[in-house]
Amino acid sequence: MFVLTVDQRKSRQRQDLVEAAMGALNGDALRPLVLPFDRTAGDEMQAVIAEPAVVVSIAMELAASSSWSVGIGIGPVKEPLPENTRAGAGEAFERARTAVTAAKAASGNIAVSGESPLAEQAEALLQLLVLVARKRSKMAEEAGILSDQGLTQQQIARQLGISQQAVSSRLQSGLWQESRRVLSVAESLLEGADR
Incomplete structure (x- = not known):
């Protein structure tokens, strides 16, 4: 427990x-x-x-x-x-x-x-x-939260009004995918x- x-x-x-x-x-x-x-x-x-x-x-x-x-x-x-x-x-x-x-x-x-x-x-x-x-930008966090909700990068881009490349950049700079893998190990x- x-x-x-x-x-x-x-x-x-x-x-x-x-x-x-x-x-x-x-x-x-x-x-x-x-x-x-x-x-x-x-x-x-x-x-x-x-x-x-x-x-x-x-x-x-x-x-x-x-x-x-x-x-x-x-x-x-x-x-x-x-x-x-x-x-x-x-x-x-x-x-x-x-x-x-x-x-x-x-x-x-x-x-x-x-x-x-x-x-x-x-x-x-x-x-x-x-x-x-704590070092992640608000923009990277926003994209990451939408990614966690199951949205594709294309859907995230539409929702945020940015390019798919910008979404990818935000997720990479925030180490979003890497963090999710480490979370599962924890x-x-x-x-x-x-x-």
């Missing part, structure tokens, strides 16, 4: 982002949560997730925004699960706490904690992917670390 513990960065200098983030993440039917995001303390929220692809998707989105430190804890949780996340307990919760603390100083503000050495390997890939995502590593 995976526990995500997420802490808002520079929360004393910014408005509280936790409520809006929880609303968006808990309402996303495409990314199912075992236990929804719940505010655990001040500017921190936590959720329990079963699927590695969902963990990676949410963790990348939050860390790439530069607004959050993201800790991924891997391990068992005490069952039966409580009604709300903040009442949860078990190794995955403890590891998520360790990971979010490490994430505050980590490259890309993301860290993973698990018993398996695969957790450390997944962390290295996720840190690299966050740094790539998901596999997390899945292996959870076994």
Whole structure:
């Protein structure tokens, strides 16, 4: 099982982002949560997730925004699960706490904690992917999101009002296809670390 513990960065200098983030993440039917995001303390929220692809998707989105430190804890949780996340307990919760603390100083503000050495390997890939995502231009990201939705480069070009060559250039400069392949490796590593 995976526990995500997420802490808002520079929360004393910014408005509280936790409520809006929880609303968006808990309402996303495409990314199912075992236990929804719940505010655990001040500017921190936590959720329990079963699927590695969902963990990676949410963790990348939050860390790439530069607004959050993201800790991924891997391990068992005490069952039966409580009604709300903040009442949860078990190794995955403890590891998520360790990971979010490490994430505050980590490259890309993301860290993973698990018993398996695969957790450390997944962390290295996720840190690299966050740094790539943060350097990506808005135009490259826009083209990449449409590509992820299954649109062809020709369809993306029509939608954005640019040439197909410009779409290709944006995807290449943003390392979009390469990042997607590495994301799938990170998901596999997390899945292996959870076994």
